[in-house]
Amino acid sequence: MADKNRTTVLFVTRDEHLKNTVKADLERNNHRFVLASNDSEARLKVVGEIFQFVIIDMGMDGFDSTSFIHNIRHKEKLKKLTNLLPIIMFGEDEEHFNLTFKDLEKVSYLSKPLEFDELKVKLAILDGRNIIKENTKEIKKGICIIEEGTASNEMYWVLKGSFITTIKSDNDDKFVGRINEGELIGEMSFLDNKPRSATVTSLEDSEVLVIPYKKFVHAVDGQPKWFQALMRTLSIRLRKSNYIISGKAKEETSFSDSIDKNITDKKDK
Secondary structure, eight states: OOOTTOEEEEEEOOOHHHHHHHHHHHHHTTEEEEEEOSHHHHHHHHHHSOOSEEEEETTOTTOOHHHHHHHHHHHHHHTTOSSOOOEEEEESOHHHHHHHHTTSTTEEEEESSOOHHHHHHHHHHHHHHHHHHHTEEEEOTTOEEEOTTOOOSEEEEEEESOEEEEEEETTEEEEEEEEOTTOEESHHHHHHOOOOSSEEEESSSEEEEEEEHHHHHHHHHTSOHHHHHHHHHHHHHHHHHHHHHHTOOOOOOOHHHHTSTTHHHHHTO
């Protein structure tokens, strides 16, 4: 079975030593390596395969990198693609790159000699941007993204826009707070395994990054136990504060009941 996390990289060069070195490094880091040694071969492979990255040697004689990249972007535009193919150029003339390619989205530069550590960092950054793009969700104004009392396996990071938080109180909605760009939505339920403590509604057209529970747990599990306990304690105190604001009866919560209960089941959802 193919590894779903493995990315395919098109490497365009005629440099045999560089080809062999980079191929070994990429494959060792869970990338599939595909070579193209001339213009027509590169164009055919881009049409025939799906790549997550393209890396181009700017010093190749007879290779029109400008035309090649503009052709890729033109086809993406015709298909109305928003997740553009990341392209890394490497060479000895950064000034030429800046004059020719700096205004093109997702086209970046590395200097020769090509160091794999630098390339690895560049790939990680570009891959991170892809992940964000793929998990971004647009929320129209007035849409309820979280409803009080419900269960959910998603948390949200606000990339653009704002939201209002309210709690039901005496058949009315009581204002709790506002959530702005750069803040999280729904983190309390992730920490104490209880239903949503409030309703969250968009105040304007917004964008959020969707964070599944399993990814959150994976990140938290890598932290010290005291840090995990701190986050959960803060969550319990915030939830109690919401009950006080709403006028509801205070809910007594213990770590054994609220923190660890059903956490194993929820990880698998």
